[in-house]
Amino acid sequence: MAPHQLTLSVVVISWNQCRFLQRLVEQLIAQEFDKNRFDIIVVDDGSTDGSREWLGSCDPSRVRSILGKEDRGRAASRNAGILASNRDVIVMIDGDHTINPDFLFIHAERHERERCVIVGKSDFVDHPDYRALNHYLNNGGAVKLPRNAKLPGRYFLTRNCSVPRDLLLSIGLFDESFRRWGGEDLDLGVRLEKSGVPIYGEPRALAVHHHLRPLDALLEQLYDFGVDAVPLLLSKHPQLYSEMKLDRIVARPGERVLCGRSGIFYIYRCLLCAAIYHSIRGLALLFRRRRLPRILFDYLHFRQYALGYLSALRRSG
Missing domain, CATH: 3.90.550.10 (Spore Coat Polysaccharide Biosynthesis Protein SpsA; Chain A)
Known part of the structure; x- marks a missing residue:
């Protein structure tokens, strides 16, 4: 053309x-x-x-x-x-x-x-x-x-x-x-x-x-994304398990989990705990007027949709 x-x-x-x-x-x-x-x-x-x-x-x-x-x-x-x-x-x-x-x-x-x-x-x-x-x-x-x-x-x-x-x-x-x-x-x-x-x-x-979302509003959206959208995404595109790092907290359907993987699951699930989350979130809010290391927001982002996805798995039984 x-x-x-x-x-x-x-x-x-x-x-x-x-x-x-x-x-x-x-x-x-x-x-x-x-x-x-x-x-x-x-x-x-x-x-x-x-x-x-x-x-x-x-x-x-x-x-x-x-x-x-x-x-x-x-x-x-x-x-x-x-x-x-x-x-x-x-x-x-x-x-x-x-x-x-x-x-x-x-x-x-x-x-x-x-x-x-x-x-x-x-x-x-x-x-x-x-x-x-x-x-x-x-x-x-x-x-x-x-x-x-x-x-x-x-x-x-x-x-x-x-x-x-x-x-x-x-x-x-x-x-x-x-x-x-x-x-x-x-x-x-x-x-x-x-x-x-x-x-x-x-x-x-x-x-x-121009639509600015407070951090807590974004974190709530990410949790809901994990509950509602992630299960559908994974059912359509199984490769997203690894791309979204969800294979570090839960096995894929039908996957056999070896002993070493169980340890990885344990470590990553510990990172999802409320104490670590609220500490990182508190730092992000306290220093909201400064530039912060990306890893802090990477953690908050992952933690929220991962926790939402685990919640969806529990609901589905």
Whole structure:
């Protein structure tokens, strides 16, 4: 396909983010990119803050809106936007982000070079009370790998990415079984990796995330992710046992555990104990205005989804 023919649909999902959504849509309309080569599709998931009324006032030739029912989930919302598109590439971004004027140009440029999946950089907005946590979140995933390195599927993030639409259709879109926070992007990323189409990070395609979550709120979400999403992820992609380090706390179904592995299980399960967790969490909160070693947040992140997963195993009997 000739470069000038490539077209984009920007799929924005939003729930009760009217103030942020207005700013993002204005920035999309003002992009330094041919207006005939992209459209904007906003999928609202049952907002009650005036978002729907504002979307109704937008020029329908520039902004198409899909008004969904509350609580249908992020996967279903994204699928609705993808299916409403007839463009070549789907650019996905969440409604609480802001972007630079060349954002779409950079995404399009990468797809014109080769058939690929692009993960842009999504940085949390600077705030002194979130400095430690945001530094950790802003410097994980694709940032840890060399520029132009192929990314593993687990580094795929939907809050700033672009994927050929026909590729999304061919692998089955998002799995709408993931209804709560987390899991749907990891599942899709693994399936994209299996498709053989390379996934690349693109730090120039920067989006700034304005929804700041306190550490305790994030830790609660990670626990719920372990309860609700991780069992489904592991049933679909068994290799995630090792990639998520869960093979260090529990055997895979049907796996015979040797004596040495039992010792590893014991050590790692001790690390999940409340005393260690609350000590590390306390340090992260106390020094939240400083940059802290990544290992502290790595531990908190792992501990919460691992504990949630163990809870799910106990419930399932």
